[in-house]
Amino acid sequence: MEPFRKLAIIGLGLIGSSIAHAARRGGLAKEIAGFDASADVRQRAAKIGFCDRIADDIAAAVNDADLVILSTPVGAYKSVAEAIAPHLAPGAILSDVGSVKGAVIRDIGPSVPAEVHFIPAHPIAGTEFSGPESGFATLFDGRWTILTPLAGANAAAVARLRGFWEGLGSQVDEMDATHHDLVLAITSHLPHLIAYNIVGTAHDLEAVTEGEVIKYSASGFRDFTRIAASDPTMWRDVFLNNREAVLEVLGRFNEDLSQLQRAVREGNGELLFETFSRTRAIRKAIIEMGQDAPNFGRDQKKT
Numbered sequence: 001m002e003p004f005r006k007l008a009i010i011g012l013g014l015i016g017s018s019i020a021h022a023a024r025r026g027g028l029a030k031e032i033a034g035f036d037a038s039a040d041v042r043q044r045a046a047k048i049g050f051c052d053r054i055a056d057d058i059a060a061a062v063n064d065a066d067l068v069i070l071s072t073p074v075g076a077y078k079s080v081a082e083a084i085a086p087h088l089a090p091g092a093i094l095s096d097v098g099s100v101k102g103a104v105i106r107d108i109g110p111s112v113p114a115e116v117h118f119i120p121a122h123p124i125a126g127t128e129f130s131g132p133e134s135g136f137a138t139l140f141d142g143r144w145t146i147l148t149p150l151a152g153a154n155a156a157a158v159a160r161l162r163g164f165w166e167g168l169g170s171q172v173d174e175m176d177a178t179h180h181d182l183v184l185a186i187t188s189h190l191p192h193l194i195a196y197n198i199v200g201t202a203h204d205l206e207a208v209t210e211g212e213v214i215k216y217s218a219s220g221f222r223d224f225t226r227i228a229a230s231d232p233t234m235w236r237d238v239f240l241n242n243r244e245a246v247l248e249v250l251g252r253f254n255e256d257l258s259q260l261q262r263a264v265r266e267g268n269g270e271l272l273f274e275t276f277s278r279t280r281a282i283r284k285a286i287i288e289m290g291q292d293a294p295n296f297g298r299d300q301k302k303t
Helices: 014-026 040-049 058-062 074-085 102-111 155-167 177-204 210-215 221-227 232-241 242-265 269-287
Strands: 007-008 032-035 068-072 094-095 121-122 144-147 171-175
Touching: 007 014, 007 058, 014 032, 032 040, 032 058, 032 232, 068 074, 074 102, 074 232, 094 102, 094 121, 094 155, 102 121, 102 177, 102 232, 121 155, 144 155, 155 171, 177 210, 177 221, 177 232, 177 242, 232 242, 242 269
Parallel strands: 007 032, 007 068, 068 094, 144 171
Antiparallel strands: 121 144
């Protein structure tokens, strides 16, 4: 793939910094510029050196860039899009990494100049860590990235963005934004909501001390705490911006949970065994598809 002349990354946390690391590894951009609203983050990112240049203002970051990727919390997308719109180069690709797509299109779309190609995207990769120090080049290797092009999107621009994400190590798929939000509500957003809730319940359970929760945590609870350690700003914005899909799957979840509650109360071992067997098969399928990277990349060298 022909490298982009200039890649601008707005937001230099886990995903933004990992994009920079991976783009440099793959030679996908001749210049990588970065910007973050936090002066402290900009200073830390400059010290790490995963960008060729850290801009002090957002306009300088996107000026002359032919690929701009928003990697801030989705709640900031509207104001960021409004700020960069006058400075986007004609023919540039504007994309993002948000795990909600309908709200992203709603918030960014009105600000995009006609001559700019707006192609929303979502890399399904991450860890519970945040900040510019948490990024590493192999984060996207073997993981899926979903593109949700708008109707009438420029085919050449979509193909070029697909090639970019493939160059970062991802497998790439495309789907409608509404369907994406429903799929992610069940595979990502609801599990995070459950994790936040169960860890909060353990913390608030007066009959069990916090020390006992920490000392005797079994692997299941430890997995929940890993998820519940994710960036609170990012996940607050996810739930506020995908509320319809989350509420839809949460309603179904509550129905199924009530059924299991009755099975436990009534001693219905047959239903419990059938449910556990069926869900075990899902786990096996995930492993067979290679979507169970060891430790979700947390032990990989951050290069």
